[in-house]
Amino acid sequence: MSDNKKIGDKELAAISVSVIVFGGLMFHWVAELISTLDLLELAYGTVKLFNNPLVF
């Protein structure tokens, strides 16, 4: 890394916030996915991709 690209205060703050916010949002969406799968399992007994109760 060249000297003029050294990580300063604003860069450090930006990457810290980015990592924290990205981690929080990924946690949120993964939790939503898990709860959706749980609901599907509760409703149909099993989880299939493109789960459609009208198609056997």
Added chain:
Amino acid sequence: MFSTIWSQYKATLTVFLVLLVIVVLEVLQVRAAIYPSLLPAFEWLKNSTPLGYIGTTYGSIYATVQAMHLLAMGTLGGLVLTTDLRLLGVMFRNTPSEVISNGTHKAFKVALIAAVLTGIFCVAGVADKVYYMPVFWVKMLALAVGAAFVFLVKQPLLNSKPHSEINPWIIRGMAITSILVWFTVAASGRWIGFS
């Protein structure tokens, strides 16, 4: 010694100070304590304001304002994608990223104000319904985080020096996070419509 570190890493220390305050507030359950006291404000917004009256009485006006809200949100999303995909080097590679980020930021401010103003009207008509929706609060939180991220973190860094002098991985990290934040705002908004 502390003042030296503070003056050298003011922005970074502020970030961790804010994070610490949020963690302390959550541990003390301040959010849960405030939540019930917000219900009267939402009921007042729907039942005792002209916005709530118009929103619940005139479907055509509500639909028109909601269309304007969607257009404002669409503009916001388009501007975010234009800026962040340029920062990632995916599109508009022949145009300097400084030109694109400065140009889109001006329009971003207008679109954000339009989205917030029309959003208040949209909420007023269904305030007692959205109050109980967790996904509404996810959208509000994501909107606040997204706006704070743009105005306090992303734009100050991008304006501070030529982008070629900023570590490219930091620019990429900011761009990906920005896209994810505004995706969450959009997805939560549509989830409110679905509920």
